[in-house]
Amino acid sequence: MPDPGARRLSVVVPVAERPSPLDGIYKEFSRPLREAGFAAEFIFITTPANASLLSTLDKLIDQGEPIETGIANASVGETGLLSAGVAMAAHDLLLTLPAYPRIEADELPRVVLPVVQGAHMCVARRWPRKDSWLNRVQNQVFHAMVSSLGGRRVRDVACGVRAMRRDVFEALPLYGDFHRFLPLVALRDGYQVVEVDTAQHAEDRQPRIYSPGVYLRRVLDILGLFFLIRFTEKPLRFFGLVGATTTLAGGLIMLSLLIDRIQGQAIADRPLMLLGTLLVVLGVQSIALGLIGEIIVHVNAPRQKGYRLLNPAELDQLRESGEEGATNPETPTEPGTTASERSEAEAPPHPLTVRGSPR
């Protein structure tokens, strides 16, 4: 058994939506980590509304189990809970774990190990999927949107089981509901992110239907992610494209009206003119908004460092391996691979790659 002192781990459990009994979570997920030689402290963090849930842990804490609990300010979301939990964490190796089972507990060490071995982040991917067709359809639609808009190849963004180094977590700009996209944000900053296939937990296979508000939030999250990843530095490319398209459409309508007018038809009572005007106005507004965005980017450019250089540790890693693959994995993982490819349960971690900004 490896030396437990060398493998100290902080497990952060944000308790937000539909939590399972927390004592059960602790018992189930701490065991495999302990057996794999990790000395893991568990940090359960929640909002005042869910504070009563923490009481199930009291008995375990009295028994001397390594559990910390915290109640964050009411206004924080799950991302805020994660940040608060990480701030409480004692160790530099972190594992985030949702308060409801996502993957089989025995798989946890496999998620942590790649980070111990030098990766910046390792995300668990529930595969093969064994849940209801409803969940699968939802999940596929969600990921199709994420990968088409975000242009990144993370295949299970919704699974919150992720191991990472503390410095990586702290370097990432996170707010709102962006914890979901943590791997994408990390890839965007050039960190090495790997993905492991893990068995899906039995409880995770139940069909789930959310309230309409949840679906709306997800779609807005993806839209926000799409904009932030593609256009934060060049807002006019986005707003301008929308604006130019609508202005062009409106302009064509107005042109056709003008031709009718020249041919002697009356146009004063044609509602089409209203549509044309509205489209042109909408287009001008979009372009003007894009320009505002550009002014903000331009003014802030001097204080932004738009890139990340490899740090000395990464350089050493590169020097030792002598291979590009060490810090810049070349093997791309395909988003829509078939089931036959991953029949083996002990599939190696997939390195995730990132596309640079277009030249």
Added chain:
Amino acid sequence: MALAPALSVVVPIFNEVESLPILVETVREALEGQGEWELLLVDDGSTDGTRSLLMRLAENDRRVRPLYLARNYGQTTAMQAGFDHAQGAVVVSMDGDLQNDPADIPRLVEKLDEGYDLVTGYRLNRKDRLLTRKIPSWFANRIIRFLTGVPIRDNGCSLKAYRRELVRRFHLYSDMHRFIPAIAVATAGARVAEIPVRHHARQHGESKYGLSRTWKVLSDLLVIKSIRSFRERPLLLFGLLSVVALSLSGTFAVRSLITVFVYGRTIFIFPSVTIILFGLTVYLIMLGLLAEAALFHGRRGIRTLSPLVATRSGDAHPLRREA
């Protein structure tokens, strides 16, 4: 710590494992006897062995300083990273694909010495494909010259020399490296000169440009044009636009009144258009105020935004000037 070099050469590198040794060698030859220099090779997330090669090259010559970006950020960001780390009083940028000739560097620096802040090369006898590279580039240069008012013949040539004071004053992001002269004039009031430089055909590797970037260039141009004209007073830009909207709105208002009172007809379309356009007028003015607010708060605490000032001592030979 060694004394800061007088000259920094910044080269963004992306998958140039074949060109790299030749590049370092030609730079070394070209700068022989030119005083202290450093060669900043900015690796932009290469995947073909360029990184390991850079490490070896840097071990052999302390003047070769590699920087490793964590991923592929694009040429503009790589160039900015090099500028951020350049120590020389004169900074030279060039491409890593051997199409520029380092032998031109001393001539650029000499020209800079005549009292310019930026000397940019233009490619005589360009060795590129006519249809996909030269013709689009001819149009692009015309449009850029017309819109920015900066008379640069060849915006696509990366070989340029800058005074350090200028480099500290602009911050490149997005794909702005194509418009460095226009940005330098717009944001820092740089004095720009242009001299012919040699251009070689691509020997190794793939060209990393494509033709499908018209929209990007157009939208970037609009940005530079707006920033150049209105960076100190964005309210004026939006004010002018709102005047256009207001006068259109007024035209439709008059037309509505004529229809109602002269022809005695009841209509809805023209008054509606009047109201929409008036709404746009108000909206644009409010956006202008927002831009002013962004500028007002954004400028706080940034000293490098002051324009360049020509001084007598600025005429000294940059290579001999104290770092």
